[in-house]
Amino acid sequence: MAVVRKTDGNPVKDNPFVLKLNRSIRLDDDDLAALADLLARKVVVKKAKDIIVEGYEYKALHIVESGFAIRYKLLHNGKRQIVKIILPGDIIGFPACFYEHATFSVTAISKMDLHHVPLEAFTDLCLKRANIATALVWFAAREAAIYAEHIVDTGRREPLERLAHFLLEMLTRLRAVGCASGNSFEMPLSQEGIGDVVGLSGPHVNRMLAELKSEGLIATTGHEVKILDMAALQILGEFRPAYLDRTPIRDPGPGRPRAR
Amino acid sequence: MAVVRKTDGNPVKDNPFVLKLNRSIRLDDDDLAALADLLARKVVVKKAKDIIVEGYEYKALHIVESGFAIRYKLLHNGKRQIVKIILPGDIIGFPACFYEHATFSVTAISKMDLHHVPLEAFTDLCLKRANIATALVWFAAREAAIYAEHIVDTGRREPLERLAHFLLEMLTRLRAVGCASGNSFEMPLSQEGIGDVVGLSGPHVNRMLAELKSEGLIATTGHEVKILDMAALQILGEFRPAYLDRTPIRDPGPGRPRAR
DNA sequence: CGGCGGCTTGAGGTTGGTCAAGGCATGTGG
DNA sequence: CCACATGCCTTGACCAACCTCAAGCCGCCG
Numbered sequence: 001m002a003v004v005r006k007t008d009g010n011p012v013k014d015n016p017f018v019l020k021l022n023r024s025i026r027l028d029d030d031d032l033a034a035l036a037d038l039l040a041r042k043v044v045v046k047k048a049k050d051i052i053v054e055g056y057e058y059k060a061l062h063i064v065e066s067g068f069a070i071r072y073k074l075l076h077n078g079k080r081q082i083v084k085i086i087l088p089g090d091i092i093g094f095p096a097c098f099y100e101h102a103t104f105s106v107t108a109i110s111k112m113d114l115h116h117v118p119l120e121a122f123t124d125l126c127l128k129r130a131n132i133a134t135a136l137v138w139f140a141a142r143e144a145a146i147y148a149e150h151i152v153d154t155g156r157r158e159p160l161e162r163l164a165h166f167l168l169e170m171l172t173r174l175r176a177v178g179c180a181s182g183n184s185f186e187m188p189l190s191q192e193g194i195g196d197v198v199g200l201s202g203p204h205v206n207r208m209l210a211e212l213k214s215e216g217l218i219a220t221t222g223h224e225v226k227i228l229d230m231a232a233l234q235i236l237g238e239f240r241p242a243y244l245d246r247t248p249i250r251d252p253g254p255g256r257p258r259a260r
Numbered sequence: 261m262a263v264v265r266k267t268d269g270n271p272v273k274d275n276p277f278v279l280k281l282n283r284s285i286r287l288d289d290d291d292l293a294a295l296a297d298l299l300a301r302k303v304v305v306k307k308a309k310d311i312i313v314e315g316y317e318y319k320a321l322h323i324v325e326s327g328f329a330i331r332y333k334l335l336h337n338g339k340r341q342i343v344k345i346i347l348p349g350d351i352i353g354f355p356a357c358f359y360e361h362a363t364f365s366v367t368a369i370s371k372m373d374l375h376h377v378p379l380e381a382f383t384d385l386c387l388k389r390a391n392i393a394t395a396l397v398w399f400a401a402r403e404a405a406i407y408a409e410h411i412v413d414t415g416r417r418e419p420l421e422r423l424a425h426f427l428l429e430m431l432t433r434l435r436a437v438g439c440a441s442g443n444s445f446e447m448p449l450s451q452e453g454i455g456d457v458v459g460l461s462g463p464h465v466n467r468m469l470a471e472l473k474s475e476g477l478i479a480t481t482g483h484e485v486k487i488l489d490m491a492a493l494q495i496l497g498e499f500r501p502a503y504l505d506r507t508p509i510r511d512p513g514p515g516r517p518r519a520r
Numbered sequence: 521c522g523g524c525g526g527c528t529t530g531a532g533g534t535t536g537g538t539c540a541a542g543g544c545a546t547g548t549g550g
Numbered sequence: 551c552c553a554c555a556t557g558c559c560t561t562g563a564c565c566a567a568c569c570t571c572a573a574g575c576c577g578c579c580g
Contacts, residue, residue, distance in 0.1 A: 073412050076498055081416040083408040095401030103405055103503045123509055126394040133393035134386040140400030141355030145363055147407035148343040152333050154415035155459035156341040159536075190558060199415035201537050206560060222545095238336055243363045249383055419568080450526060461569055466528060482577095 012036040016089030016177050017063045017115075021135040025249045031131050038125055039063060041116040045108050052096050052106040059119045061093035067112030068188045071104050072196065082197045083150065085170070085188070088177045093119075094143070109188050138249055145243045154199040157238075162198040163208045164237030167218065171227060172241050184226035272296040276349030276437050277323045277375075281395040285509045291391050298385055299323065301376040305368050312356050312366040319379045321353035327372030328448045331364050332456065342457045343410065345430070345448070348437045353379075354403070369448050398509055405503045414459040417498075422458040423468045424497030427478065431487060432501050444486035 012018050012032050017039075021027060027035070043062065045051060051069060052058060069086040083104065086092060096102040097119050126133040149169070153162050170187070174180035187194075191209070192202035200208070212218045217233050219226045227233055234240075272278050272292050277299075281287060287295070303322065305311060311329060312318060329346040343364065346352060356362040357379050386393040409429070413422050430447070434440035447454075451469070452462035460468070472478045477493050479486045487493055494500075 071408075075412070075416055077416075077418065077421075079416040081412040083411045095405050098398055098401045099405070099502060099505065101502060103500075104408060123394070126397060127390050130387050130390035130393050133390050133397060134383070136397045137386060137393060137400055138358055140397055140404060141358045144400060144404045144407055145355045145359070147404055147411060148331075148364060150411050151343045151407060151414055152335070152341040154411060156335055156337075156339040156456075158337065161337075191560095192558080196416075202558090203538085203560080203562095204536055207536090210560085240363075242359060242361060245359065451528095452526080462526090463528080463530095463570085464568060467568095470528085 012039065015039060015063075015065065017065075017091070020089045021132065021139065023248070024138040025131060025135045027131060027135070031129055034125055034129055034132065038117055038121060039115040043114045043116045045112045045114060047108055047110050049108045050105065051092055051108060051114075052102050052104070054103065054105045055101050057101055058093055058097050061091050061097055061117040061119060061122055062114040063117060064088050064090050064092060065113040065115060067108060067110045067114075069106050069108045069110075069112060070189075070193070071106050073104050080196045081199070082193065083147065085173075085197070087173055088179065094140075097122075109193075134249060142244075149243055159198075159200055159204060159208050160211060161237050162200070163194075163205070163212060164217070164233045165239050166194065166198050166237075167212075167225060167227065168233060168237055168239040168241075169244070171225075172244050176244065183228075183230060184224055187220075187223045187225050272299065275299060275323075275325065277325075277351070280349045281392065281399065283508070284398040285391060285395045287391060287395070291389055294385055294389055294392065298377055298381060299375040303374045303376045305372045305374060307368055307370050309368045310365065311352055311368060311374075312362050312364070314363065314365045315361050317361055318353055318357050321351050321357055321377040321379060321382055322374040323377060324348050324350050324352060325373040325375060327368060327370045327374075329366050329368045329370075329372060330449075330453070331366050333364050340456045341459070342453065343407065345433075345457070347433055348439065354400075357382075369453075394509060402504075409503055419458075419460055419464060419468050420471060421497050422460070423454075423465070423472060424477070424493050425499050426454065426458050426497075427472075427485060427487065428493060428497055428499040428501075429504070431485075432504050436504065443488075443490060444484055447480075447483045447485050 012035055013022070015035075018027070018032070018035050021035075042065070045067075051062060052071075054073060064086060066088050069092060070082045071084040071086060071092075072080055072082040074080050086106065092106050092114070096104060096106070126136065146169075149165075153165055157165060171180055171183065171185050174185045179185065189197070190202075191205045194200075195202045195205045198205070209218075209220070212233075213220065215232075217227070217229045217236070219228055272295050273282070275295075278287070278292070278295050281295075302325070305327070311322060314333060324346060326348050329352060330342045331344040331346060331352075332340055332342040334340050346366065352366050352374065356364060356366070386396065406429075409425075413425055417425060431440055431443070431445050434445045439445065449457070450462075451465045454460075455462045455465045458465070469478075469480070472493075473480065475492075477487070477489045477496070479488055
């Protein structure tokens with residue numbers, strides 16, 4: 001039934017967020033219509049704009065159509081920890097909005113196209129459409145899995161391994177939303193920024209990166225990073241892309257066993 | 261994983277998991293009945309039993325009624341990173357079950373009472389009851405927030421600060437499920453285990469703990485940890501309990517502004 | 521009583537942080 | 551079109567923090 005409205009010229013189905021949900025569960029036309037409503041209000045923000053500031057109250061989510069942002073916290077020792085690089089298809093304000101006060105800050109690191117979603121509308125949608133709420137549970141689980149992997153990175157991996165893992169995660173996530181092709185991608189962060197992701201100092205990131213290059217594992221030109229030896233880098237960083245995979249809610253069929 | 265029997269005299273509403281969901285959203289009688297069904301199969305697990313092993317496939321969740329477990333990963337450099345301490349009311353297999361293969365291992369660190377929940381049943385429940393699915397989205401968001409805070413800990417906090425933050429988080433989470441009262445709690449981990457949570461070596465945990473004691477911030481007797489100077493410890497660890505708070509889906513009313 | 525796991529303490533060495541200087545690219549305004 | 555400023559990368563020297571290894575000890579449990 002319902003007409004699937006268009007945000008732009010693009011049908012809802014092309015929205016990276018909707019695509020992501022759709023990969024977990026089969027959304028029906030009503031779901032898509034509801035999502036089209038949800039994504040009706042577009043917003044553009046400039047690079048370096050603060051979108052969420054820790055400690056303040058937010059009652060609206062922003063679903064990312066394009067561009068990048070970082071979710072981070074500033075500590076009283078002057079250090080910064082970036083906990084997540086936000087890509088198209090991600091939700092800004094998740095989970096900040098679910099609290100009285102934001103627990104992290106979010107800043108755009110490129111020009112961004114966002115969809116403004118009042119929390120109220122989001123909640124209503126969840127309560128009205130179990131399909132979508134369920135897809136969001138899976139979405140959130142994947143989110144948690146990425147965070148967990150990040151803890152391992154900063155907690156127990158050697159600096160070189162951290163970088164390897166980080167680069168592979170970036171490539172994999174960027175590829176999943178069509179922001180990278182082949183084995184290279186545009187790094188949206190400075191080396192100091194990378195340090196704030198993986199818990200190293202800027203200079204040390206530089207040294208480790210240099211080592212990866214001299215080992216012939218990667219190459220960089222400007223902000224472009226190219227993975228030269230995928231296999232070696234995966235072993236070094238103990239990276240299994242599984243945790244970033246699609247996670248279907250229903251088994252598509254009697255699953256043939258897959259190699260780990 | 262042995263004895264399977266009926267849920268005993270306790271009403272569903274007393275289950276820590278149900279309590280947690282109920283704190284986010286008002287569950288109706290149908291919801292509670294459905295949850296009672298979900299929690300029908302009890303299982304008891306002994307201390308040190310592996311519940312989930314990384315790389316294997318799982319099609320069932322275990323909801324914790326009592327006892328503790330750790331979620332962790334072993335790396336090829338021989339190190340271990342614990343990403344989460346699982347308490348009553350938590351779900352074992354979240355998010356492991358949502359993947360083809362578990363991405364982390366889970367081991368009981370005490371005797372545990374669990375509810376065995378086939379993934380199928382869990383999924384059905386989500387799809388059938390939007391109320392519960394929505395509560396689970398909030399549940400997962402809180403989960404992600406805890407992980408994010410943990411990244412900050414291992415990535416950028418000084419060792420002393422980490423310990424402070426870790427101890428306060430443990431106390432707060434334990435209190436929330438009635439496993440601690442006042443300002444003290446039973447630490448379920450060895451010092452080496454604590455090190456594997458916060459990314460320090462065993463001996464260094466010992467030294468930092470000694471420092472906290474000598475500063476008069478905490479005291480320990482056996483496995484009992486007592487917070488002596490809550491305010492100072494909170495400042496040191498930059499700990500705000502907000503991210504562990506209840507996160508109501510509907511504002512209970514026109515919220516009086518609360519101090520940050 | 522003996523063994524074992526975990527706590528405690530010490531010595532020594534490496535890693536990675538800090539600080540600082542220089543270079544290179546990019547962009548901007550005159 | 552050039553002068554200059556700015557931000558980031560790169561490199562080096564130095565040093566402290568934290569890890570590793572090791573030994574001794576305590577308390578608990580069999």
